[in-house]
Amino acid sequence: MLGKSEIKINRIKVPYSGKNKNRKGSLKKSVAANRVRPVDDMNLFDRSLTVRFGTDELRDRVYFILNLNDGICQVCDTNRDLDYPHHAMQGAKKTDTRMINICLHCHDVLHRVGFETLKKTREELEEIGWNNHLEYMESV
Numbered sequence: 001m002l003g004k005s006e007i008k009i010n011r012i013k014v015p016y017s018g019k020n021k022n023r024k025g026s027l028k029k030s031v032a033a034n035r036v037r038p039v040d041d042m043n044l045f046d047r048s049l050t051v052r053f054g055t056d057e058l059r060d061r062v063y064f065i066l067n068l069n070d071g072i073c074q075v076c077d078t079n080r081d082l083d084y085p086h087h088a089m090q091g092a093k094k095t096d097t098r099m100i101n102i103c104l105h106c107h108d109v110l111h112r113v114g115f116e117t118l119k120k121t122r123e124e125l126e127e128i129g130w131n132n133h134l135e136y137m138e139s140v
Helices: 027-036 055-071 104-112 122-139
Strands: none
Touching (some): 055 122
C-alpha cells in the first residue's frame, strides 16, 4: 500500500469541511443533520443512512480508497489516471460511505453524458462504493 505522500493523483482537493459558503447545496441542512445525529452515534453498517464525515475522517477514507484496486479506476478497470474519489450516489442520497476510484476520463463522461455510456451501471457503482466502505471499516 502506498503512503499518503506517495499517492499519485491529478487533482487533489481539500475535502469539504462545511465552511465554504460558496459551495453549491444547502449548508444549513448538512450542519443541522450533523447536530441532530453525530457520526459517532450512527450505525455505519446501515445502508439507508446518508453520512458526511468530517475533514480528518474523509481524508483517511480518500487515501484508503485511492490505494484500493491497485490504483485502477473502478469504473473502466483499466485507467490509472485517477481523479479524486467520486461519490457513487448523488443528490440527497450523496453519502461518504459509497465512494469509488474513478479516472479523469470516466469522471468526465459521467458528468457530461451520464451512466449510459459507462461499463458499469449506477447500481454496480453504488455496490462497489459500499464494498469500499466495508473494506475501510475492516481496516480500522
